[in-house]
Amino acid sequence: MNKGTSCLECGAVMEITRGPYRYGRGLDVVIHDVETRRCPECGHDEVVIPRIEELHRTIARAISRRPGRLEPGEIRFLRTYLGYSSVDFAALLGVTPETVSRWERTSKPQQMGKVAERLLRMLAQYGEPDQIYDLEAVLLTDGEARGKRPVTIAGSAGSWKVAEAC
Numbered sequence: 001m002n003k004g005t006s007c008l009e010c011g012a013v014m015e016i017t018r019g020p021y022r023y024g025r026g027l028d029v030v031i032h033d034v035e036t037r038r039c040p041e042c043g044h045d046e047v048v049i050p051r052i053e054e055l056h057r058t059i060a061r062a063i064s065r066r067p068g069r070l071e072p073g074e075i076r077f078l079r080t081y082l083g084y085s086s087v088d089f090a091a092l093l094g095v096t097p098e099t100v101s102r103w104e105r106t107s108k109p110q111q112m113g114k115v116a117e118r119l120l121r122m123l124a125q126y127g128e129p130d131q132i133y134d135l136e137a138v139l140l141t142d143g144e145a146r147g148k149r150p151v152t153i154a155g156s157a158g159s160w161k162v163a164e165a166c
């Protein structure tokens, strides 16, 4: 017990309080009843937030259901939650990395296009972070049709499956 409540900096016993905590940069998110530890000797403080991945999933889904347009900090949160660099996110949406920076900047941000915003909301709602959206396959749709073949389906063994070309 004492070990968990000792100051990492000076070893003094930390004071524990619980209360609402504003979470994230540029987000309008408050978490109820968060434990905050503060050292009365040196002022070092720490915030105890368990199950961070689950928390991020919960926040991402809540943000993606908020009314009104997404704000820059929300776009940034959802992008990083989904595991995209701004370069990959730009490639996924078919825009330039500069455009992504303009969506996410806090001063005079550029409004995200509606189609892109709805796609981001859907990904946040239904996707899992680190799940691989096949970015290379997505990018191929931008390119030439080289190697494009008919979609071939086979119905053997009682279920429809994508098959090798006949």
Ligand SMILES: [Zn+2]
Binding pocket: 007, 008, 009, 010, 011, 012, 039, 040, 041, 042, 043, 044
């Ligand atoms: Zn201390």
